[in-house]
Amino acid sequence: MMSSASGSLSVISGDNQTWDLAVAAIIQAGHRMDDRGWVPATAGNLSIRLADGRIAITRSGGHKGFLTSDGVIEVGLNGEARHEGDRPSAETLLHCQIYEHFPNAGAVLHGHSVAATVLSMVIKEPALYLEDYEVLKVFEDQTTHETRLSVPVFANDQNIARLSRSVALYLDEMKAGYIIRGHGVYIWGPDMTTALTRLEGLEFLLTCELERLKLLPAIPARDVM
Numbered sequence: 001m002m003s004s005a006s007g008s009l010s011v012i013s014g015d016n017q018t019w020d021l022a023v024a025a026i027i028q029a030g031h032r033m034d035d036r037g038w039v040p041a042t043a044g045n046l047s048i049r050l051a052d053g054r055i056a057i058t059r060s061g062g063h064k065g066f067l068t069s070d071g072v073i074e075v076g077l078n079g080e081a082r083h084e085g086d087r088p089s090a091e092t093l094l095h096c097q098i099y100e101h102f103p104n105a106g107a108v109l110h111g112h113s114v115a116a117t118v119l120s121m122v123i124k125e126p127a128l129y130l131e132d133y134e135v136l137k138v139f140e141d142q143t144t145h146e147t148r149l150s151v152p153v154f155a156n157d158q159n160i161a162r163l164s165r166s167v168a169l170y171l172d173e174m175k176a177g178y179i180i181r182g183h184g185v186y187i188w189g190p191d192m193t194t195a196l197t198r199l200e201g202l203e204f205l206l207t208c209e210l211e212r213l214k215l216l217p218a219i220p221a222r223d224v225m
């Protein structure tokens with residue numbers, strides 16, 4: 001999932017050339033995700049890989065709607081903070097794994113939307129299947145609605161290193177990021193504009209699926225024990 005989308009967001013840069021631009025893009029994206037209701041409370045984390053390889057990521061525990069430059073710090077590809085005392089996102093390893101696996105990845109986004117959280121708890125399958133939606137074309141290589149895209153769903157795990165090992169097995173097949181059950185989505189792109197565009201596409205599709213489920217005939221109630 002690596003082609004670029006041109007964007008009109010003022011700060012969110014397509015080239016991520018300088019630290020200050022990267023930080024500004026993360027702040028703007030955090031505010032946008034908050035406006036859309038995708039990062040409630042202190043949920044979510046965002047990062048950018050600069051052209052020189054440095055990784056800028058949100059600090060752990062901050063509210064992404066009130067993000068300032070102090071809330072963005074540098075980590076190495078091993079997930080460790082570059083500056084002593086800095087506490088990067090608890091899920092930094094999931095970002096670094098994407099940067100390591102996809103040389104062209106330049107931005108990674110993680111949100112906790114209601115749709116991603118509820119849908120992933122309702123479906124029991126190890127993937128969510130999206131088909132026949134026009135908006136599927138927002139994802140790389142998708143040229144028609146006549147397709148079936150699978151978004152892997154992984155069990156939630158507070159042990160992020162262990163979770164990243166489960167994710168690693170499926171990274172090559174991912175066209176539209178992945179979902180952690182009852183938790184949220186991870187999605188990425190070559191730059192922040194593209195990552196945000198894909199996130200918006202995915203969130204739209206998840207909301208459609210949730211609405212569709214509501215219209216389906218009710219599942220018969222289980223026998224009361």
Ligand SMILES: CSC[C@@H](O)[C@@H](O)C(=O)COP(=O)(O)O
Pocket residue numbers: 040041042043044045058059060061062088089090091110
């Ligand atoms: C509000 S709880 C959410 C966290 O547990 C986590 O899943 C999350 O998305 C944010 O963690 P963070 O360490 O701030 O990057």
Ligand SMILES: [Zn+2]
Pocket residue numbers: 043044045091110111112183184
């Ligand atoms: Zn999270």
